[in-house]
Structure formats: structure tokens, C-alpha cells
Amino acid sequence: MLTIKNLKAKVEDKLILNGINLQVNAGEIHAIMGPNGSGKSTLASVLAGREDYEVTEGEVQFLGKNLLELDPDVRACEGIFLAFQYPVEIPGVSTVNFMKTALNKIREYRGQPSLDAVAFLQLMKEKMKLVEIDQSLLSRSLNEGFSGGEKKRNEIFQMAMLEPKLSILDETDSGLDIDALRIVANGVNKLRSKNNATIVVTHYQRLLEHIVPDFVHVLYKGKIVKSGGKELALELEAKGYDWIKNEMELV
């Protein structure tokens, strides 16, 4: 589904991604771990098409298309979803209205007719159950005055609504208490299918107890320095990131 080859990206003059290689297939969950400043969030942003980063080298193929050539909204329409680490507030725009606009834009891109109000509401009700979110929250201005947990749950709700092919969760666990973490993880697990894939970007192993990855990659100084199965996350937790750092220094 997604093939990243030797991806390098910089912000201003600082090289943040320094040759990333990654293959993600349909049905898989990949976890990207790493210490602060290793480039995890940058990778998520570059895949989503944020302008602040300049890709200097490498290529990214997504479902046979050159992803780096596509505008961010086209990437979204093609099926890439980013659950933001810090979801922004949009005053006066309810989640319902926002989702209706987004869903119909994506449907338009795919040549599908717009959903009418009844069909939309039905779909919304169904997805609300999935992520245990309350309708009153969805009628409020997007993310305005939401708690940390509500924001993240809202991100997963949007993911459920848009049914992306590739979801990227950028530190979705940060700032969540254990109950919120469980609800968010449950949502992600229920949305999992053999046709979609997920990249979970996280600092801690904690989230991976709830969302079990097929692969774990460790990012350090803009490169994937270690890959393995889910046990790698446990090893990291036990030994700490210094283990990776020391190992890298020795090399």
C-alpha cells in the first residue's frame, strides 16, 4: 500500500528525516517509536503533505501513485488520514458540519453522490457508537473547549466517518488517561480490516498494549535504526531509548 524509499526532508535548513525506508501493506499495523526529536511527527506530517517541510530526496508510493506530487486534500481523498497530535479549534463550525463537508468532498472526488441529511445522520450514529462519543460533543464547535481526551476521541470518530485506507495516528496517546486510551484504542481496533493499514506514532509502549502492532520501528535521528515485531516495543520499554542511543553511538 505504502512504500517509502530513502525519504529525506528538512525544515528551514535542518535535516529531520534522513533516509527513511518503510513498506506498509494492507491489513498491517506499524508502530513508529523513538525518542523526542527523532522525526516521528515529521514523518507523519510529510506523509499528510504539510507545507512546512521540504522533501529533498526519496520517493513515496501510495496505492501506485506518487504521493509527494499530490496536494494534501487530494491525499486525504485518496485515503490518507492523519489523527493530529494537537487537533486545532475551528470556532463556529460543529464537528457534524465539518464532517459533512469533508465526507461529501471525498465522495465527490470518488465520483459518488453526496449523502443527504438522513443518510449522513444514520452513518454518524453508527460511528458514534464505535468510538463511544456523545452527540452533544459533535454539535459543539470543533475542538473548542474540548478536553484532551475529547479531542483525541473526536479524531478517531472522524477517522471512522471517513474510512481511510491508511491512518496515521500521531501521538494519539499523549495526554490521555487510561480510560480514554482504552476507548481510543478500541475504536482503532474495531476499524481495523484486511483492506486498511495503520501507522501508530508513539513515544510510549503503553498504547501498544491496546493496539497490537505487527511491526515496530525505532526512529532515531531521522532514520529507522531498528525494526522488529511487537516484542521490540517491550524491549524498548525495559531498556529505555538510551539503549538505542548507545548502540548507535557505538556504530
Add this chain to the structure above:
Amino acid sequence: MAKDNQVLEEITSKEYEHGWTVNLEADESPKGLSEDIVRFISSKKQEPEWLLEWRLKAFRSWQKMVEPKWANVKYPEINYQDIIYYSAPKQKAGPNKLSEVDPELIKTFEKLGISLTEQKRLTGIAVDAVIDSVSVATTFKEKLGELGVIFCSFSEAVREHPELVKKYLGSVVPMNDNYFAALNSAVFSDGSFCYIPKGVRCPMELSTYFRINAANTGQFERTLIVAEEGSYVSYLEGCTAPMRDENQLHAAVVELYAMKDAQIKYSTVQNWYPGDKNGKGGIYNFVTKRGLCAGDHSKISWTQVETGSAITWKYPSCILKGDYSMGEFYSVAVTNNYQQADTGTKMTHIGKNTRSRIVSKGISAGKSQNSYRGQVHVMKRATNSRNFSQCDSLLMGDKCGAHTFPYIDVENSSSKIEHEATTSKIGEDQIFYCLQRGIDEEAAVALIVNGYAKEVLSQLPMEFAVEAQKLLALTLEGSVG
């Protein structure tokens, strides 16, 4: 951010939609302003002597006044002798039935999306159509007449209901109130008149549609609405003008008079030609609007969506004279390219326990300047009065300006005033968030701006709210990019 600015630019550079002209034969006065012109207008309209005298008095006051310069707008000196003060589309004097209206005129309004043929209108909205200086048609007259509601052109009101016009004309905005109001009082040519009898709740929206067509012409219309005890009316005005290279002057006066327990809701969607991308042409919109809450428990509510005009100078105000009366002002003002707006309100609390509420949302894009200017004045005897003001500014790009000039003057200690103000920019983060959900940049800006203005737009009558939303998006189209 560079990309952001590009989208901003694209959205703000959308061309004006109503910039066409039609070839209507016009009956015009010679250029310039003098007592003779005032007499010319009055005689054209076959007005009674008292009205001519009133006009002449206004003209003489105007001659002694100086143009106000305190607003935060810049424009070259206006040559008042270079303006045509009266222009009427030629047609058989005063059409009584719609069937007598020039088909070219009906087409003009249909082009604007306003049907003057009653059977075609699905919604219950009565329309008075004013082109250049005169009213050309008023719809649903008979139906309103059954309830005793008078809704007609100002000229007709002068002919048919002189006692009402004489009693209320200038009662809220005196003929010598200010420079532009005095000018209007001298040369006003038409407008709408509306009278709601005691206890009647007007069953449909009343609306006036203004269109400037002729070149070199000023438009000076007057609107007068009188709501008797316990009555209710919701009124809407809309306006457009052709694209012309020269600036055109529009100096209107609106007077609202609310008796005990009466309620007037006045909404404006102002879309005069704003000038081109380089600031050439456009309407100077210098308007005096004021409402008097004369009776206890009366209420006047202004809602305005200002998207057009090269310069806007406009402060719809409320005089809260009756005890427990209430004034409201909801405004969205959008400026783009080289537009300038200095707009706001004045709430004068005279009666006890009076309340006022101000919600102003400015949106500046391009190289425009947008100012909010508001005054809250609570007089000594207006005890236990309250005001809440909220003035928000939204900036798009980095070449525009937003300014706020609030004046607060409270003469007693039992009243409460609250003022909140914010300034924000459409964030790159907000736009990226929308993009990431598949919403393109233009739709994203429209979504964010409409969200920002929602509190005001929701005050508009339902179908106009939809229109206004589209208009906002259109005005800002091309301004992100």
C-alpha cells in the same frame, strides 16, 4: 505561509458578480446641486409644499455643514457638483400593477435573483424594488393591506399617507443630523415606507431591493418604518450596483420608530460594487441608520452583512428611550482588496433597565482596512441598564488592517457594561486541518469564515442567511492561495 497567502489572494480576488448594466432609458436631472435641483426633484415627484420646504431647510443646513473627516477612511475630495441627483428609469408614470412595469426592469431584477411576479415567489416575502432614484414595484401590497400594513414606495406614501409621513419623517434622524443625512434630506428621491398597525404581527418578511444603474448618479433613498404598539416586523434590504470606473455616492437614511412593546428587526445584506482589484471605482456608502425605541419594552435589532462598497461609513444605532427597551446590533463586515469600512453602532440608553447587545465581526483581507467604531452611552436616569459588546477581528494575509474604536460613557453607577474584543488570523493550522480531511482550500476558508460569523448570520432570516453565507465565500474567493 506563502501558500496560505496565495490561497488568500485567490479567494479575495474573485470578481464582482453583479457588475453588469442594462440599457434603461432614464429621466435625469442636470448635474450638480442647488436650490433649483431640490425644487426640480420635488416637482418631479409632485410633492406637497411642506415637503419642499423641509427639503430646502435641509439643503440650507447642509450648505453650512462640513464633511465629517473623523472616520478611519481615506478618499479623494468628493465634488458634489459633479453628481446627478435624480435619475429615474423612464416608464409610464407610477406603475400601479406589476403588469405595467417595464419588462426590461423585471428582467433586471430577475437577473439579480429577485422575482417581482408574485406568483413566482414561493416564499412569503414582499419586495419593494428601487432602481436608481425611484421605486419601480412593490409586491404583495393587497395581501398586506388586509391587515392594515402599509408597505409602499416613499413617494407613494407621501401621496397616500401624508399625515403619517409628516409626523414621522425626521423624527429619528433630524434633517440636519449630520452632513450626509442633511444631503439625503434635501435630495432623497425614493425609498420604502412601512407602517405596522397596533398589535399586528407582519406575516411576511418585507424587503427592499436597491439597484444603482445609471452612471454618475448618486443614490439617496430614505426608509421609514413605524411599528405601532405591540406590533412586529422583520425587514430586509439588499443592494447591488454595476461595475464602473468612477466612484458613486450612496447616502441613505433609515429611520425606525418602535412604540410600546413593538419590535423591529432590520437586516441588511450590502453588496454594492466594491471597486476593482486595484481599488478603482466602487460605491461610497455613507449611510445614517437609527432606530428609536420610543415605548417601554420595545425592541430594535439591526443585523448587517457588509461585503460591498469601496468605502462604508455606517453606524446603525438605537436610542433606548422607553424603559426596559432593548437594542441589538449584529454585524459582519468584510473588506477585501482596497476596500475600507468604518462601521459600528451607537447605543444610547435613556430609559431605565434598558439593555443593548453588540456583536461585531470584522474580516479583513487583501490590502483593506476594517474599523469597528462603537459608542455605548448610558445616561444618568438610565439606571440598571446593561450592555454587552463583543468585537472580533479576523485577518487574512498580512497586508490588511483591523481597528477597534470603542467609546463607553456611563453616567450612573447601577449599570453594567461588558466589552470583549479579539483579533485572530485564519491559521495555517486550521487550513491544513481541513485539507487533511479532504476539504480544498477555498471550501476551507469559506467554512472557517462562516463559522467565525455564525453568531451574526444566524440572526438573519433563514433564506437570507444562506445567501449571505454564499456571499461571504464569494467575496473572499481567491484570498487564500
